[in-house]
Amino acid sequence: MKQNKKVGLLGLVTCALLFSTQANAQMFDQDSQTKEWSKSAWYIGAGLGQSRTSIDEQRLVRSLMDNGANSVMFTKDERDLGYKLFLGKQLNENFAIEGGYFNLGESSFSALGNPGTLHGRVGFQGVNLDLLGRVNFTERFAFLANIGMHYTEAKAHFNGDRLYAVSDPNPSERKLNGKYGLGLEYQLTEALAVRGQIERHRVNDGVQNRGDVDLYSISLVYKMGQPAPQTRPAYVAPEPMPAPAPAPLVITETRPVQEVAKPRPVPVSEKINFSAEALFDFDKSIVKPEGKAALDQMLDSLKNMNTEVMVTVGHTDSIGSDEYNQALSIRRAEAVKAHLISRGVGADRVYTEGQGERQAIADNSTSEGRAKNRRVIVEVVGSRR
Template identity: 35%
Template structure:
């Protein structure tokens, strides 16, 4: 019956993970997990090591930090050393915080954890009689989560528990399978695009002004945001044009190819736009005249199905126009 219940929970979790399109990692996400650990019971005398099934639920306070409630059941272990080979049972409750390394959307996210736990065991031999051992532990752990999809992950790690009663340690290598849902996906709100300034209607008698413009198209290497030296002349040309027409402003727009997650490409495209903006400012253009906006992998100019097309899509674009006097 216990096996059927566990399978039912696992299948239900998988269905939930694959049924909701709005599920995401990041701040605000909830993670639920079923795990199984090898429990080395070194802090209690006359108790064999065991295998403990358990479950946890956590909430991401930020993109990287989660707070987790855990429960596992002492199972598959007995007393030893001439104490009757009694079956040991118990309950373990814990609260811990996890810090995740890397970026939301990465397939592998290592983590470290720390917290507190309360554990109890029945039929523990102490002072010549059987009873219940109840203790408080400080916990520390480390491991890695593999996000098989944005919402389904597997975990492998190890936990060390320090028993405050006698200063001894327990250890527990652990594997788990879980679901993640409800977060912001690591996305940040894009920078607002300034509204264009209204253009005054010319007087009927005035001659029609000639509009002059200059365009900028900077390409980037895969997963890079540094501006290559070959585009220095093009950037200088745009900077000279803006200095010639001091009333002009522009917005540099950054893009990526389709490789990688939406969250990562959004940040990469913003870094590329910021790099071109910085190059224009370094050439003497006032910072308040240049905005930078990342658009991720939106608006491709070529097919992402080929290497040549992806190379064309890794770009920053800008246009500046003015009325010639």
């Protein structure tokens, strides 16, 4: 029954987070306004997992032996269901303050002595305040480390015919202790992430013992107040220059009309720059419907051009390994090529190239700079009629 209540509580919180995200989620890293919001957003979270308590078996056995037991057979159950609820505030891209409530479940033991038995169980619950650090090693994955303090209440209960081995059958104790942890976080969207953590809580168990309780948990984290993404055209064809007004025609004499030679086509090379977010969903290499529309608009603007060669070049930011970014830039360039071919451009006239993160045009240390560096350039070589 106790575990069913915990599962039910965490299920309700998880469903609320998922429904909120389904109503408001926008794809991760869409624009600079969204990125600035994510650096200072408030967030909530809920986690569920397994707790493991270190029971001081030697001290309990020694206490029974000191009180007349000739031998002791000791069994213990150190694992239980644990959960936590937390509220956090991003201080910047790499640090956050996080506080919450946690319940680490119960551990129990049975000491079968000769003569007599002693049974006991102890549970832990409390509140915590942590400093959370984050280091991104890909666009979606981040390494987490947290350190902080927790104020925990330990409640114990003992029964059996060897109760005189303990001074109080129902002791409790409240103490302020330290805690720390490590984890990984995966961004599902800009607003929603899933987090796995291992956290160690230093505790007092109510009978003058100090020990550790570890919590292995999986959490959902939801950032609140996400702004609507700014809309901007993916590609705007340049407006044609107005033709100069013809000079006044003055006829001074009449001569036979001569055939005027047609102007020769003018060779040109044009580069059209698309942001990666305009063509692809985050960390994907499949052109989304909005991206296809932008590429079709580009092709429409080239109808008065004899196209000889088209080169699609993919670029990324610096988050992630060189090998991953190079492969992603090539996949995106190939995806653009495939769409151009599907719209009638000859396959032998389209070439692809991936530059990975090597040709940055902005500072990769800022979210705005990284957004500018994620791009696909289509270079068109031909002649204008």
